[in-house]
Amino acid sequence: MANDFSIKIRDLGKKFNREWIFRGLNLELHQGQAYAVTGPNGSGKSTLLKIISGIAPPSSGEIEYFGNGKKINASDIYKHIVACTPYLEIIEELTLREFLDFHFQFKKISYNIAIDDLIEIMYLRNSKDKKIMDFSSGMRQRLKLGIAFYSNSEIVLLDEPTMNLDQKAIDWYHEQIKNTSKDKLLLICSNQSDEYRFSNQVIDINQFKKK
Ligand SMILES: Nc1ncnc2c1ncn2[C@@H]1O[C@H](COP(=O)(O)OP(=O)(O)OP(=O)(O)O)[C@@H](O)[C@H]1O
Numbered sequence: 001m002a003n004d005f006s007i008k009i010r011d012l013g014k015k016f017n018r019e020w021i022f023r024g025l026n027l028e029l030h031q032g033q034a035y036a037v038t039g040p041n042g043s044g045k046s047t048l049l050k051i052i053s054g055i056a057p058p059s060s061g062e063i064e065y066f067g068n069g070k071k072i073n074a075s076d077i078y079k080h081i082v083a084c085t086p087y088l089e090i091i092e093e094l095t096l097r098e099f100l101d102f103h104f105q106f107k108k109i110s111y112n113i114a115i116d117d118l119i120e121i122m123y124l125r126n127s128k129d130k131k132i133m134d135f136s137s138g139m140r141q142r143l144k145l146g147i148a149f150y151s152n153s154e155i156v157l158l159d160e161p162t163m164n165l166d167q168k169a170i171d172w173y174h175e176q177i178k179n180t181s182k183d184k185l186l187l188i189c190s191n192q193s194d195e196y197r198f199s200n201q202v203i204d205i206n207q208f209k210k211k
Pocket of ligand 1: 016017021039040041042043044045046047048191
């Protein structure tokens with residue numbers, strides 16, 4: 001894992017049909033920092049996150065990724081990113097244990113923990129052999145977050161991370177952020193200030209809203 005990872009966003013814009021969602025967005029993001037992207041519903045937060053993670057193309061501008069001073073190819077960026085988003089699909093037919101075995105074939109698990117430790121951390125021990133399709137929405141969200149926090153990736157992207165979480169799980173989220181995000185580049189899209197109260201910089205996407 002690179003320890004000096006950065007993302008340079010230059011003059012970025014996205015339009016759907018003829019409408020610009022945002023335009024002229026310039027940002028520099030660094031590993032070890034937490035950033036929040038805020039704005040009302042439909043302002044383009046999720047769209048920005050998709051562009052940063054390489055799953056949607058920008059309409060203008062560019063994004064460059066650097067690891068330890070070297071430029072990283074955009075086509076390789078998925079190796080360095082892990083995301084927890086509402087549209088992230090998990091394989092419903094697998095049990096929790098099977099799903100984690102599958103996921104961690106592609107991403108390394110971090111902090112020298114075992115998959116069973118992660119199951120404990122997510123407090124899903126009693127659901128190890130349950131199929132994901134039978135998870136409650138809060139269990140599913142803890143699973144997505146657990147994967148994001150404990151995959152060995154420099155960039156962690158969270159979209160509405162406390163969605164469906166009860167108070168115990170929201171407290172868990174904050175504790176996990178504290179335990180795992182110090183050495184990451186963390187970007188959180190959110191409307192709720194409590195979700196990103198620890199962030200170093202808040203970016204209001206509306207300031208890049210131009211016709
Ligand atoms: N594939 C698409 N085609 C057309 N329009 C789209 C597409 N994806 C998003 N949009 C539009 O782009 C705008 C921004 O959507 P986005 O989901 O990024 O907003 P958001 O800030 O994440 O909203 P929310 O807070 O509701 O999650 C919306 O008007 C949405 O309808």
